[in-house]
Amino acid sequence: MQYQDLFDLSGKVAVVTGATRGIGRAIAEAMAHFGAKVVISSRTPKACQQVASKISTAGGQVMAVPCNMSHRDELQGLVDQTIAAWNQIDVLVCNAAVNPHFGPMATVSSEAYDKIMNTNVKHVLWLANMVIPQMANRQDGSVIIISSIGGLKGHDELGIYALSKASEMQLARNLSVEWGRCNIRVNCIAPGLVRTDFSKALWEDPVRLRTALASYPLGRIGEPEDIAGTAVMLASRAGAFITGQTLVVDGGVTVGSGRSD
Numbered sequence: 537m538q539y540q541d542l543f544d545l546s547g548k549v550a551v552v553t554g555a556t557r558g559i560g561r562a563i564a565e566a567m568a569h570f571g572a573k574v575v576i577s578s579r580t581p582k583a584c585q586q587v588a589s590k591i592s593t594a595g596g597q598v599m600a601v602p603c604n605m606s607h608r609d610e611l612q613g614l615v616d617q618t619i620a621a622w623n624q625i626d627v628l629v630c631n632a633a634v635n636p637h638f639g640p641m642a643t644v645s646s647e648a649y650d651k652i653m654n655t656n657v658k659h660v661l662w663l664a665n666m667v668i669p670q671m672a673n674r675q676d677g678s679v680i681i682i683s684s685i686g687g688l689k690g691h692d693e694l695g696i697y698a699l700s701k702a703s704e705m706q707l708a709r710n711l712s713v714e715w716g717r718c719n720i721r722v723n724c725i726a727p728g729l730v731r732t733d734f735s736k737a738l739w740e741d742p743v744r745l746r747t748a749l750a751s752y753p754l755g756r757i758g759e760p761e762d763i764a765g766t767a768v769m770l771a772s773r774a775g776a777f778i779t780g781q782t783l784v785v786d787g788g789v790t791v792g793s794g795r796s797d
């Protein structure tokens with residue numbers, strides 16, 4: 537074993553959804569840095585092309601394929617275009633997610649509930665089912681679902697979002713069992729509070745941020761690259777014996793009791 541190659545992704549093709557901002561973008565950039573051919577996907581063509589151009593300028597192999605996760609035909613198009621260009625998909629990173637409801641579960645509308653559960657769970661399953669069979673034919677593949685520590689505990693304002701994130705953890709467990717004999721690894725990453733646009737309401741407010749910092753043993757919230765490193769590990773030889781797991785990357789907040797200083 538050449539240990540210097542543990543994180544090498546050369547020859548791999550990685551599809552990353554929600555790849556134009558925050559955690560998804562950091563993962564895409566990191567995987568390209570480690571040698572993967574990367575597909576940038578999100579709903580906005582211009583944003584996809586901007587990220588792809590940056591990666592290409594840095595020397596990475598990349599293509600942009602816009603896709604709305606709620607349209608099954610567009611998901612299939614994402615898979616088909618990737619395979620037409622690069623013959624296979626070795627790594628699937630499901631990062632795209634929504635949360636149109638902030639408040640108690642008692643006040644969620646049917647429309648908001650359906651949008652959260654469909655985008656964050658059902659459409660992830662759709663995409664996984666489209667991608668995994670060609671991985672199984674080669675007896676190798678890694679699926680990474682970006683979940684959240686919200687799926688590990690109750691929350692008085694993010695309950696439905698947390699429900700979807702807990703469902704993703706079970707989805708990873710089920711897929712890992714169903715496809716494990718084909719050497720397909722399926723895992724979740726559960727970030728804590730990360731400095732992204734998606735979570736801006738939780739860190740931009742000084743009072744909320746101060747409360748958060750008091751509860752994080754590392755004394756800081758996360759940055760997108762903190763999650764990207766874990767994703768590279770799961771996609772590479774370094775993560776070859778990890779499957780069905782939820783890797784918590786949260787600065788210790790789920791195990792800490794908070795500080796008063």
